[in-house]
Amino acid sequence: MKDLGAETGKAASSEQVTNKQAGTETRPLRQFWAQQLGGVSPVSTLSMMNDWALHLMSAPDKQLELAQQAQAHWTAWWEFVAKGCPDDPQARPIAPQKGDRRFDGPGWEKPPFAALAQGFLLAEDFADQATSEVPGLDLSRDKAMTFLARQMMDALAPSNFLLTNPEVLEKTAQEQGQNLMRGGAQFWEDWAAYHMPQKMGAGQEVPNSQVGTEVAVSTGKVVLRTHLMELIQYAPTTDVVHPEPLLLMPAWIMKYYILDLKPENSLVRYLTSQGFTVFMVSWRNPDASDSELGMEDYLEQGPLAALDHICSSLEVSAVHGCGYCLGGTLLSVMAAALARKGDDRLKTVTLLAAQTDFSEAGELNLFIDESQLSTLEDMMAAQGYLDGAQMGSAFAVMRSNNLIWSRMVRSYLMGEPDAPPNDLMAWNADTTRMPARMHADYLRRMYLNNDLAAGRYAVQGHAISLRDVRLPVFAVGTESDHVAPWTSVYKIHGLTHADVTFALTNGGHNAGVISEPGHKRRHFRLHTTADSAPALTPEDWLNVAQEQEGSWWLAWADWLAAHSSPKGAVLEMSEGLADAPGSYVRMG
Known part of the structure; x- marks a missing residue:
């Protein structure tokens, strides 16, 4: 077990700062107006x-x-x-x-x-x-x-x-108008909570009270801590396990427990029941003092630090990597960087609703241009981060009928109280912040310039290429994904020299991924395209992929097992720094 927080501190990114980003400190008027406009150009x-x-x-x-x-x-x-x-x-x-x-x-x-x-x-x-x-x-x-x-x-x-x-x-x-009275009271409460948090007694964000009691309850230990992440190792639930551990990496814009909700729909619990030793990256919720941390800091203090710890502490030579959403994008960066150096510690790569080519990255991409990004950089420079609520508003606009206007009618006109949130809704409201430099790096280098797909993305000063990735890949897209359209996720086929098993499941960006066995009305398509096979367009793939009823989790577990060594003795757990779910997930 290690605590690298003191060693890493709050080191600034080693990446070179672009002239446009560097100039934000000298634009106080632009920063003021960017804040007033909510970052919209x-x-x-x-x-x-x-x-x-x-x-x-x-x-x-x-x-x-x-x-x-x-x-x-x-x-x-x-x-x-x-x-x-x-x-x-x-x-x-x-x-x-x-x-x-x-x-x-x-x-x-x-x-x-x-x-x-x-x-x-x-x-x-x-x-x-x-x-x-x-x-x-x-x-x-x-x-x-x-x-x-x-x-x-x-x-x-x-x-x-x-x-x-x-x-x-x-x-x-x-x-007799009582519904409007209740709706007016609800409107005032919502308006005051957003605009006057001190008046409402909410000067600090309150972490989700369900964490550690109703969700994120899988037994485990925090075995490594850096400034940006805690690494959780989960206790085995079987007598024998595959020798290769599995590292789960969620996006840094979300709390990790999307993958460990209630026991009945916890991906962590399911994987441990299948004989895998599971590790989870739990990202820190940054604040203004972390504003200069960039993408490379997240790479080094996140998956690379986790990989080093797992291999050294358990004395294993290879690890399965799995990344969800932006965590999958970061995992693909790590896979390409390791491949460039001839480092073979990754056994396989799994990408859950994760994009590597951002040329057709959905509705959010329609509004990312130089003017919009410059305004957003000004706003983030003024406050040091992008607030989770600001990011959540952008996603809500993509489904405004369901997430904005229908709620307004129900709450403010009909006077009906919001239904108690289920575990997925409670997680969705547990927002996180993003350091200004990191988010600007991500939007500029991925969305605006598409550097990763083009082979221009640099790690430690050297350009990396996904063509160097020759590991087996399992990728998951969801049919109604507004954040990472499945046809965009599918582009991994043309970017790597890998055999790609692609699963397309019904549902959206979150509900499609959290698709536990036994979940009603779930189905998916599955097909493997060998690296040596002719390329398939998404439309061609739909014609050859077989539709199956049930959860894609079972197919993924079978795929992981097929790419793992035979089961053996349970891997030992470290004493740990703290019990799961750790402290970072509770940071408001």
Whole structure:
């Protein structure tokens, strides 16, 4: 057991600081305005809208097409209204998109609310058409403008307002306005907690009280501590184990216990039950004093330090590596860096919803440009970090109907209390911060420049290439992932010289990964593409991958076992520095 915190301290990153990053200390006015704007660049947004408008103005064919569509929509809507808004799905001009439940209630089937709902859906469809496939407009700008228009329309939906929502009006009449009184009180409480934490007695973030009692309860010890992470070794639950340990590495933007929730859906507990010795990286929640720590600090004090400790303390020669989300990206960096030096201590690599090529990295990537990143760097330079709530807001916008507007209607208009959070929801609210330099490094080098996929990413001054990775790879994508689209995760096939087993599971970025055996309505596709086999596009892969019912965890455990040595004696546990879940996970 070791405590490297005193040795590593709060060392600044050894990476060279770009001129743009270095200049943030001399831009106090920009930093002030960046904080006021929440890190959003108005220049980037206005530039995108201006680009779209100019291209639309110079495309008469597109204008004519939109005019014809507007006329068709207007005519269809008037005919629907003239018929008295018949309660017949076939008579409606347009149907909501799949998953849109805003107008499902019976009150929306009667006039005038049926007319409002249909008018809005037609306007929403027109906005989609007006902002997509504009001739000459760059594809990224095209997608970004469509996304922005959809967010604007979502905010204007008649379901969001008291006088245009029949369900809210009915409840208000039944309760004589008591629902609005409760909603107003809830709104004040939420507003004050966000804007005046001292007034609400919440000067410090309160860590999740469930940690160590209801979640993160797997038995283990903290066996290593650096300034940035605690390494947890879990107690074995079988009489024999595979000789190669398994290192789990979550993203640094989340608490580690997403992989050790309640016992019934804990990935840690499942893996130990399958005869694996499991280690977990638990990241520190940094503060302003850590602002100068960068990506290389996270690499050295995280997975590299963990790998050194595991191999030396247990006297093993190889370790299975598994990274989730950004933890998977960092694991791939480590795998390429080790391969460059001829270090063969990694046995296999598993990437869970983790991207290595950011050219098509989902909706968040649509708004990462130089102007936006510069504004975000200014904001982070002023406060020293990116707050977890700020990052959470960005992710919430991607699913604004479900995460913002529906909650607003339920809480503030209907006056209904939030349901008690389940373990996954409680984890999601347990946010962490990111050091300013590290997050700027990540956004600039991965999202903006795509250095890792291009072979330009440098570790200790030397460029690394994922082509040097020749280890067996198991990668998992999820069907409805807004953070790491599965087609982006799939790009690992073309970046490594590896046999890649790819699993595509239903669910989203979190729920698709936490897919324990016995979970209802779970299925996945699985296919292995050998390094020597012809390349498959994502569409080709879908045609050959076999769909299976149940959890992909079982297939992964079988894959790990097939790439492990036969089971033998249980590996000894160190006395440890503290009991799991450790202290870093409790840092607010």
